Amino acid sequence: MGALSKFLLVAFEISNELYVAVGAGVFGIVILLKHGFESHQCLKTLSVITLTTCSLIYINSEKQKIQASKKKVVCITGCDSGLGYSLSQHAVDMGFTVVAGFLSLESKGSKQIRKVYGSNIIQIQIDVTDSSSVQSAVQTLEHFFSRNQGYSLHAVINNAGVMVFGEFEWLTEKLIQQQLDVNLLGTFKFTNALCPLLRQYKGRLLTITSHCSQTTLPGLAVYGATKAALTAWSDGLRIEMSKYGVSVLTFIPGSFTLQSNIMARQLQNVQEMHDSFTPEQHNFYSDYFKRYNVYLSFITPPPTPVKIEDESLYVQFENALLDKYPNVVYKNESLRYRIYHVLFKWSPICVRDYFVTKFMQMPEYVPAQSKDIYDDIEDIDE
Structure with a gap:
């Protein structure tokens, strides 16, 4: 005692x-x-x-916060829809000068922003997979700063990304390569070209990752791999760039699939997977593949781009742009996500995999033998 x-x-x-x-x-x-x-x-x-x-x-x-200003420029890629479409509008509303990158200046998102904001949001065409497009965008930024003395590059936001939903075996080489090219190599390419400007203005680099970078989910193995790779890359780049006064951050925005066009090509992707199946795969996956993709078909993108409605998303975004001493990671997540990801992190593998399965709630695979039994039961009922 x-x-x-x-x-x-x-x-x-x-x-x-x-x-x-x-x-x-x-x-x-x-x-x-x-x-x-x-x-x-x-x-x-x-x-x-x-x-x-x-x-x-x-x-x-x-x-300690810094003040947003018209003389501080924020450059964002992938503004045609979803997160980029929303963040570009919020950044200009905060008081920044925004340079928004669009895959196409004739996209619905580009036209809508032009209609609402006019010249208050500077629009440029950027295809992060195309070196000439990237160089053209960088030259446009350099020209802007040369003509607008006193302006500085406050932040570059790597947002452009694509996602293909489907089990890894189903993905064609083209669908795999597309995700690597846009999410990973495109981010590398665009950032590499902008490093001199980031050093010159001691800006900050904000890369959009995902909860999939922490726990890669079934059906998103390649997408999760690209996001996890971006996190690893950011860790190394942060140390490299810190001595030049450049802050490197990652941003996990949460889930807003229904308010984004990130799965806009899912139906075409499903058709491509189906057409590439061998006879053995058609026979093996037939019923499961159909039920899996019927389930996903209910995740439909909006017909026109919409601004994401999530107050906590914008709070975290403002912190990432305005914190004088920024965090390494900014994360927006619901209570459900927070609980599940804690369970994913600390549970034994067998328990973790069970929780991941429950979290995804995807259609269950039924082995061929079991399907035969079910078919027999249905025949008896008839």
């Missing part, structure tokens, strides 16, 4: 000193240092002061 009392007393003293130090700030730290040396409790005092200093730095850094 004596040992427990002594432990509780020490814990109370440390907590009390932390409370005093944080409350009194720098003055409290000086008092604690003096007390520690006088009472020969240097180790405890230095530990408390270290924790206090780190806490004060964290608290103060969280409160």
Whole structure:
């Protein structure tokens, strides 16, 4: 009992000193240092002061924001629909000058933004898979800065991406390559071309990843691999660019498939998968492939681009652009996502895989033998 009392007393003293130090700030730290040396409790005092200093730095850094300004330029790729379409509008509403990249300047998203914002959002054509398109976009930015002295590149947002839903065996080489080209290699290509401008203006690089970068989901193995690769790439790039004053961040925006065109070509993709099947695959997957894609057919993109309605998304986006000392990762997630991803991270593999399956709620695969049994039951019922 004596040992427990002594432990509780020490814990109370440390907590009390932390409370005093944080409350009194720098003055409290000086008092604690003096007390520690006088009472020969240097180790405890230095530990408390270290924790206090780190806490004060964290608290103060969280409160420091920069101001949005017309002279700060934000460049965003993939603005034809979905996230890019929404973030480009929100950034200009915040007060930034926005350069929005569109795969096509005749897309519905481009026309709609032009109708609402006019020249307040500068539109450029960017195909991140095309080197000449990327170079043209960079030259346009360089020309803009040369003609607008005092303007600076505040942030580049790598948002352009595509997603093909389907089991890995079903994907054709073309569908695999497309996701690698746009999500991964295109991001590399565009960022590489903009590194000199990012260094010149000490801007920040914000790359859109996904919850799939943390837990790759069945049906999205290739998409998840590209997003996980972007996270790994950002980790290395962050250290490389920090010495030049460039901040490298990743942004996990959450799920908004129904408000995005990221699956706009899913029906064509399904047809391509089906047409590429061998006779054996047609026979093996026939019923499962059909039920799987009928289920996905209910995820339909809006006929015209819409701005995503998610307040917490924009709060995190504003933090990523305005925090003076930005975090490494900004994440927007619902309570359901948060709970599931904690379970994914800490559960044993067999339990984790069960939770992933429940999370996805995809149609169940029924082995051929079981299907025969079900067919026999149906025949009896008839």
